[in-house]
Amino acid sequence: xxxxxxxxxxxxxxxxxxxxxxxxxxxxxxxxxxxxxxxxxxxxxxxxxxxxxxxxxxxxxxxxxxxxxxxxxxxxxxxxxxxxxxxxxxxxxxxxxxxxxxxxxxxxxxxxxxxxxxxxxxxxxxxxxxxxxxxxxxxxxxxxxxxxxxxxxxxxxxxxxxxxxxxxxxxxxxxxxxxxxxxxxxxxxxxxx
Ligand SMILES: [Zn+2]
Numbered sequence: 001x002x003x004x005x006x007x008x009x010x011x012x013x014x015x016x017x018x019x020x021x022x023x024x025x026x027x028x029x030x031x032x033x034x035x036x037x038x039x040x041x042x043x044x045x046x047x048x049x050x051x052x053x054x055x056x057x058x059x060x061x062x063x064x065x066x067x068x069x070x071x072x073x074x075x076x077x078x079x080x081x082x083x084x085x086x087x088x089x090x091x092x093x094x095x096x097x098x099x100x101x102x103x104x105x106x107x108x109x110x111x112x113x114x115x116x117x118x119x120x121x122x123x124x125x126x127x128x129x130x131x132x133x134x135x136x137x138x139x140x141x142x143x144x145x146x147x148x149x150x151x152x153x154x155x156x157x158x159x160x161x162x163x164x165x166x167x168x169x170x171x172x173x174x175x176x177x178x179x180x181x182x183x184x185x186x187x188x189x190x191x192x193x
Contacts (some may be wrong), residue, residue, distance in 0.1 A: 004030045004037045005053035011087060011160045016045030020089040020171050026152065027067040030085045030160055034058050034180035040065045068129070071140055073106040075137030076156055083156035086153055087135065093174035099148050104174070107186060111173030115145060118170060122149040145170055 015021045023046055029038040037053050056063035056070060058077055063070055069088060076086050098104050104118040119139050123131045127140045128151070136154050137145040145155040146167040153170055157163030180186035 002037070004032055005050040007064055007160055008039065008053055008089050009050045011139040011164050012039055012043070012048060012069065013045050013086040014164065015087065015167065018168070020091045020167060021045060022083070022090065025074075025090040027069050028085075028086045028087050029067075030044045030159070031058070031083065034071060034074045036077065038070060042065050044069070046156075069132075071129075072136050072154070073193050074135035077139040077161040078153070079086075079141040080156060082158065084139075085157050085160040085163045086154065087157075087160070088152060088154050088168050089167050089171075090179050091119055091167065091171035093178050094153055094170055095150065097174050098149060102108060106149060106177070107180060107191075108173050108176045111169065111176070113174070114166070114169050117143075118145055118147055118153075118155055119143055120147045120149050125150065 008028050008030055014099050015026055024042065024044050029036050035055050036058055037055050040052050040054050043083050048123065054063060054066045056066050058074060058142040070080045076083050098120045101120055102118050106112045106115060121139060132148065136146060140154060140156050145153055148155045153167060155163045155166035157166065181188060
């Protein structure tokens with residue numbers, strides 16, 4: 001029996017526990033050879049069970065009960081053969097600070113080491129499902145993490161732990177910047193806002 005469903009459930013719950021997702025937002029997948037495991041549509045992170053995870057072919061059409069972002073996850077694995085896991089979260093600091101649509105450039109040391117620049121993908125909200133697979137997939141073939149403006153971040157990793165690290169690091173970096181703006185130790189002008 002694959003251990004992937006249990007690990008996916010664990011990381012999906014961690015994103016919620018640490019406030020980077022709400023009860024039902026975000027999703028998670030991991031590659032399993034020519035298939036992927038993904039969280040079900042409408043999943044609640046507070047009580048998701050590993051037996052509820054969905055196994056889908058890596059390519060193809062609809063897969064019953066899979067996350068509405070299935071096509072996006074498939075695109076990431078197709079554009080980036082190194083990707084073994086993809087996590088999506090609605091980190092409020094990262095989303096709030098990039099509503100301008102400009103790419104995110106960390107002000108803190110660790111953020112800058114991990115992500116000298118994080119692309120912000122801007123698309124009309126009503127065109128999200130049409131455009132997001134190709135645009136996010138292409139961005140994640142060049143960058144470890146990307147932000148969809150007004151929505152959330154997507155990260156890939158060699159494994160779930162690495163994707164989780166990128167999500168947590170970006171959200172912490174964005175919170176540092178937010179608090180610096182509030183404290184007046186960095187101005188919005190410096191940030192190009
Ligand atoms: Zn989302």
